[in-house]
Amino acid sequence: MPTPDFIRDIRTSIGNRLLWLPGVTAVVFDDADRVLLGKRVDTGGWSVIGGIPEPGEQPAETAVREVYEETAVRVVPERVVLVESEVPVRYPNGDICQFMDVTLRCRAIGGEAKVNDDESLEVGWFALDALPELDDYALTRIKRAMEPGPTWFHGMGEQPESEPEAPGVAGA
Template sequence: MATPDFIKDLRAFAGHRLLLLPGVTAVVLDDDDRVLLMRRVDDGRWALIGGIAEPGEQPAVTAVREVREETGVECVAERVVMVEAQPEPVTYPNGDQCQYTDIVFRCRATGGEARVNDDEALDVGWFPVDALPKLHESQLFRIKQARADEPTWFSTTPSH
């Protein structure tokens, strides 16, 4: 997983201390209501596509960029599905700590061929909603919210 240069610069000052970072997740659907997933290099699990916004980058632009970079699929962001602060910080093997605020977008595929397009994915594929591979519960919730005709979901429960 490539760490963005601006985070490397921050780490030079912050060391392994906790960084709060803006993240996005894209729930990409095609015309057959299939979901685009990637199997991650870092843990081998299937997941939705996501990443960290670059400084000054609009979150919807980040979602579209991450999908293209990681899977080769072109898409458009249709709406914000949910906004959620990750409940607990993540500590990476090198000791770096991060906590993400994630903006989840429902995206519609517009072109391209689903393929492994960078070093972050072992595999990429389209999956019918009733035949998804094993996914983390939070990923399933994001897919459910993206397919529902509901207002943007957000938590009103304090994290601590």
């Protein structure tokens, strides 16, 4: 994902020091209960859709915007699935970030899945029993989105099987 301009502006003041950032992930299902995934340019791997909110943007607005920008699919957020602070990540350029991820379960309401920006190599719908190889970050979020239960908060009860990886960002 490209680094938003407002983060570049902050980096001119703080350099590579730790930057605490919000992140929003959308786990999108269609009427056949397939999940929408994108094959990322930065990692080459398949993942759920997500990004960083613009200043003043609400998480649900971010999910709707990011999904459309990356896949041309229109969605409506249904519920908060997961709220989790991730471990800090250091990027090749030396930037250090820590993300607070809000994951939303979303339902597709229109559009045709296609690569709609320069962040994805491919996008597509996948049956839950035919998912491509995914990292723990994506698998944890898909698993939680399929559960009917309340929002899952890290550290409040059941722990994930393994710690998810921080989302790939080209430096933030």
